[in-house]
Amino acid sequence: MTAQLIDGKAIAAKVRAELKDDVAAMIARVGRPPGIAVVRVGDDPASKVYVTSKEKTALELGFGSWHHHLEATVTQAELMALVRRLNADPAVDGILVQLPLPRHLDANAVLEAIDPAKDVDGFHALNAGLLFQGRPRLVACTPAGVMRMLEEIGFDPAGRNCVVVGRSNIVGRPMGLLLLNASATVTICHSKSDVAAEVRRADLVVAAVGVPKLITGDFIKPGAVVIDVGMNRTPEGKLVGDVDFEPARERASFITPVPGGVGPMTIAMLMSNTVTAAKARTS
Numbered sequence: 001m002t003a004q005l006i007d008g009k010a011i012a013a014k015v016r017a018e019l020k021d022d023v024a025a026m027i028a029r030v031g032r033p034p035g036i037a038v039v040r041v042g043d044d045p046a047s048k049v050y051v052t053s054k055e056k057t058a059l060e061l062g063f064g065s066w067h068h069h070l071e072a073t074v075t076q077a078e079l080m081a082l083v084r085r086l087n088a089d090p091a092v093d094g095i096l097v098q099l100p101l102p103r104h105l106d107a108n109a110v111l112e113a114i115d116p117a118k119d120v121d122g123f124h125a126l127n128a129g130l131l132f133q134g135r136p137r138l139v140a141c142t143p144a145g146v147m148r149m150l151e152e153i154g155f156d157p158a159g160r161n162c163v164v165v166g167r168s169n170i171v172g173r174p175m176g177l178l179l180l181n182a183s184a185t186v187t188i189c190h191s192k193s194d195v196a197a198e199v200r201r202a203d204l205v206v207a208a209v210g211v212p213k214l215i216t217g218d219f220i221k222p223g224a225v226v227i228d229v230g231m232n233r234t235p236e237g238k239l240v241g242d243v244d245f246e247p248a249r250e251r252a253s254f255i256t257p258v259p260g261g262v263g264p265m266t267i268a269m270l271m272s273n274t275v276t277a278a279k280a281r282t283s
């Protein structure tokens with residue numbers, strides 16, 4: 001079997017096209033588009049690329065978009081003051097503080113200071129807690145994007161063995177909870193797990209680790225769906241996932257490429273969350 005590719009770029013384009021109608025409807029209803037403020041601290045090159053891409057997408061969709069770039073030497077108090085100003089700004093529906101922050105800053109304190117109604121990254125404890133309780137509001141973008149991809153290929157997680165590799169707060173844990181909420185039987189693996197044994201039973205594998213080729217082709221149950229969240233740079237500068245793509249592709253039914261798989265979905269879901277937040281704040 002050679003797996004069908006899941007085209008993240010095409011699905012993300014579909015999500016963005018749907019959002020354009022929401023933007024037009026909001027302008028007609030409240031006289032302004034949804035607004036997103038992105039905060040970047042310091043000069044991390046990857047963060048600059050992500051933020052530029054987020055801003056570009058927001059502008060393409062006709063959102064209000066504000067970029068606050070602070071010096072790496074900014075104090076916790078100054079950053080918290082900016083978050084409070086954005087919380088109070090009625091034109092701002094979504095606030096995103098790009099991670100990682102420089103080491104002297106307490107990222108958790110900053111994320112907790114964001115108004116949960118504007119927490120379009122879904123990282124605030126309130127939004128994480130609502131997802132935990134099975135009544136999600138604003139959900140972390142990457143796992144939300146994976147769920148949309150599964151919907152697009154017609155994979156219903158209910159009753160299926162779904163294995164998530166990785167337990168970070170931004171990908172693995174919310175991914176496991178979204179699948180559980182969709183009635184999957186969920187296993188979440190981490191660095192102490194027997195990953196091979198768990199993945200071999202999986203109807204769906206979501207790899208979110210950050211280790212190139214950790215998931216080898218022989219781990220994949222024939223016919224399984226394979227979603228590769230990993231984004232790793234090889235010494236030659238190539239972008240690769242956590243799954244050994246070619247051999248896995250020979251066993252899976254569907255598989256995401258890297259690049260062009262989950263990556264484009266993350267920004268599309270950020271925009272979707274901003275529209276969700278804007279609707280909730282203005283209705």
Ligand code: NAP
Pocket residue numbers: 142165166167168169170171172189190191192193195208209210211214229230231232262263264266
């Ligand atoms: P993270 O915070 O570093 O978490 C990695 C997780 O993988 C941890 O739970 C860790 O286990 C687990 N792990 C590490 N080595 C392992 C091993 N040998 N076997 C099993 N589990 C292992 O990473 P993250 O932020 O979740 O990101 C994961 C990957 O996704 C990265 O490549 C990142 O670049 C990528 N990513 C992509 C997108 C996108 O838009 N496509 C978005 C976010 C992240 P412990 O908890 O036991 O340490």
